[in-house]
Amino acid sequence: MVAIFARSTYLQYVALFQWATIRGYVGYKVLLPVTQILFFVQLGVFGSGRSKALYFALGNALQVTAQAGIYGVIATVANERQHGTLPMLLASPANRLVTFLSRAAVNVIDGIVTVVVGLSITVVVFGLDLRHANLLLLAFCVVLISMTTAGLGLLFGALGLITRDAITIANVVYYLLLILCGINFPITRLPGVVQAISYGLPLTRGVEAAREVAAGASLRQISGLLAGELLVGIAYALCGYGVFRLLEAYSRRGGLQEAF
Amino acid sequence: MRLRVVSPFAVLAWLFFPAIFTVVGLYVLSGPGTATPQLAYAILGGGLLGYWDIAYLDGGMSIQNERWSGTLEQIFAVPTPLWVIILGKVCGSLLWGLLSFLPTIAIAYLGFHALLPHVDAARFTISFAILSLSFLAVAVMLTPLFTLWRWALPMLNGFEMGFYILCGFMFPVTLLPTWAQGAGALLAPTWAIRAIYASTTNQGPHDFGIWWGATVGLTVIYVIGALFLYRLIERRARISGGLALA
Numbered sequence: 001m002v003a004i005f006a007r008s009t010y011l012q013y014v015a016l017f018q019w020a021t022i023r024g025y026v027g028y029k030v031l032l033p034v035t036q037i038l039f040f041v042q043l044g045v046f047g048s049g050r051s052k053a054l055y056f057a058l059g060n061a062l063q064v065t066a067q068a069g070i071y072g073v074i075a076t077v078a079n080e081r082q083h084g085t086l087p088m089l090l091a092s093p094a095n096r097l098v099t100f101l102s103r104a105a106v107n108v109i110d111g112i113v114t115v116v117v118g119l120s121i122t123v124v125v126f127g128l129d130l131r132h133a134n135l136l137l138l139a140f141c142v143v144l145i146s147m148t149t150a151g152l153g154l155l156f157g158a159l160g161l162i163t164r165d166a167i168t169i170a171n172v173v174y175y176l177l178l179i180l181c182g183i184n185f186p187i188t189r190l191p192g193v194v195q196a197i198s199y200g201l202p203l204t205r206g207v208e209a210a211r212e213v214a215a216g217a218s219l220r221q222i223s224g225l226l227a228g229e230l231l232v233g234i235a236y237a238l239c240g241y242g243v244f245r246l247l248e249a250y251s252r253r254g255g256l257q258e259a260f
Numbered sequence: 261m262r263l264r265v266v267s268p269f270a271v272l273a274w275l276f277f278p279a280i281f282t283v284v285g286l287y288v289l290s291g292p293g294t295a296t297p298q299l300a301y302a303i304l305g306g307g308l309l310g311y312w313d314i315a316y317l318d319g320g321m322s323i324q325n326e327r328w329s330g331t332l333e334q335i336f337a338v339p340t341p342l343w344v345i346i347l348g349k350v351c352g353s354l355l356w357g358l359l360s361f362l363p364t365i366a367i368a369y370l371g372f373h374a375l376l377p378h379v380d381a382a383r384f385t386i387s388f389a390i391l392s393l394s395f396l397a398v399a400v401m402l403t404p405l406f407t408l409w410r411w412a413l414p415m416l417n418g419f420e421m422g423f424y425i426l427c428g429f430m431f432p433v434t435l436l437p438t439w440a441q442g443a444g445a446l447l448a449p450t451w452a453i454r455a456i457y458a459s460t461t462n463q464g465p466h467d468f469g470i471w472w473g474a475t476v477g478l479t480v481i482y483v484i485g486a487l488f489l490y491r492l493i494e495r496r497a498r499i500s501g502g503l504a505l506a
Contacts, residue, residue, distance in 0.1 A: 023411035023414060023415060024411060024414040025413075026415070026418070027411070027415040027416075027417060027418030028414050028417070028418050029415030030418070031415070031418030031419045031422065032417070032418040032419075032420070035418075035419060035420070035422040035424075035425065036421050038421075038422075038425060039421045039424050039425050040284075040432075042425060042431055042435065042436070043284075043285065043288055043289075043430055043431055044288055045431075045435065046287040046288075046289070046298070046301070046430075046431035046432070046435055047288040047291065047298065048291065050286070129497070130485035165268045166432070168268040168269065168272060171276070172272070172276060175276065175277065175280045176280070176458055177278060178284055179280060179283050179284060179287075184284050184287065184288050185284075185287040185288055189287060193342075
């Protein structure tokens with residue numbers, strides 16, 4: 001089982017991970033996240049002053065993990081369709097859970113690398129002070145958020161089984177997180193109903209926890225937030241798996257796997 | 261234009277992305293005691309971003325789609341010059357991009373009760389027309405790169421927000437470090453955007469003549485650069501034979 005998982009993860013990376021070329025990787029995985037963080041930090045500095053730069057830097061650095069977790073995971077299913085291999089994947093006897101989770105594994109690692117690069121550059125450019133932060137705990141928050149956003153990606157990635165526009169869905173989900181998860185402003189400023197949605201999403205508690213860690217909070221102080229983040233991520237991953245199985249059968253009946 | 265009506269990406273570009281950036285901008289820039297000129301950056305900024313995105317990337321995406329559809333080689337082989345075909349695509353994109361201002365103004369008004377401040381209509385209109393001209397020149401210059409280099413899309417797409425920063429789409433470029441302001445000054449839209457925002461306030465410098473002149477001057481340089489680029493690309497494409505490579 002472990003060997004299948006490892007092999008599937010590796011093959012998924014070399015075959016489907018379209019940023020595998022250096023230039024593509026630099027474009028999508030370095031330039032895009034770094035400039036996104038810098039843009040929103042600068043916007044925040046314009047709106048709230050330089051003292052708030054860390055707030056925006058942390059929020060946006062953690063949000064870019066969703067780039068790997070959501071775009072990456074959704075794109076892998078969408079790419080199977082585009083490359084014409086989706087029917088073969090679904091016809092194979094491979095364990096669906098292993099196949100499905102291996103698609104998220106690379107993206108989790110990739111999301112972590114993205115945050116480290118993006119946050120490091122932002123800290124240097126804006127001279128941010130992380131002296132009070134427990135960096136190990138902050139790193140744990142990053143890992144956790146990468147996994148929980150991949151859970152959300154798994155759920156929406158399953159939609160790639162029945163629709164040709166999965167990447168459009170990825171765009172919508174990714175950018176909505178900018179508003180809903182307290183990335184650039186507190187979610188208390190959102191209308192009440194929208195706040196309820198916010199707490200049902202990954203990132204929201206994770207970003208809040210990371211900000212508290214940066215301000216000097218201990219593990220005990222943020223354990224509730226981290227537990228909530230983990231539960232939300234697991235819920236989305238399980239839900240994603242269920243939807244994947246459901247839509248797999250549905251797409252087979254309707255011959256939707258080959259729609260291009 | 262007709263292709264864009266059925267393209268989900270085109271709808272995202274004019275409707276969804278500008279709306280998202282406007283909402284974030286309004287939340288970030290409309291805190292208690294916020295100055296009115298800052299609101300202009302949130303309301304107009306989202307629309308300008310959408311307009312730029314479509315001008316900047318949509319023409320290139322359409323070339324990439326020609327490649328994926330296997331029709332790019334035919335485009336090079338037809339008697340119509342490449343620049344004419346690309347100009348048509350870019351003009352269609354720009355017209356489509358104008359729609360970006362509808363969701364941003366609607367969201368600002370209906371969701372946040374925010375209105376554009378007093379606008380100097382004449383200067384705003386001239387600045388906007390010059391901005392459109394600069395977008396056209398940038399798009400015409402960049403789009404052929406997509407025909408020759410497949411990596412142009414990820415690189416230019418990846419630096420999309422870099423242009424938001426350097427051109428001052430949602431905040432003044434004067435906030436940036438000097439080196440970044442220098443880089444931004446080489447981009448024609450930077451000057452036109454500065455003029456647009458200046459036309460929404462009585463505060464700050466109002467050097468419209470200089471800003472318009474800088475935009476037009478840089479636009480002319482881009483067009484001259486594009487002429488050389490098109491010749492180079494027509495030649496290189498035939499030598500490399502890589503147009504059909506997806």
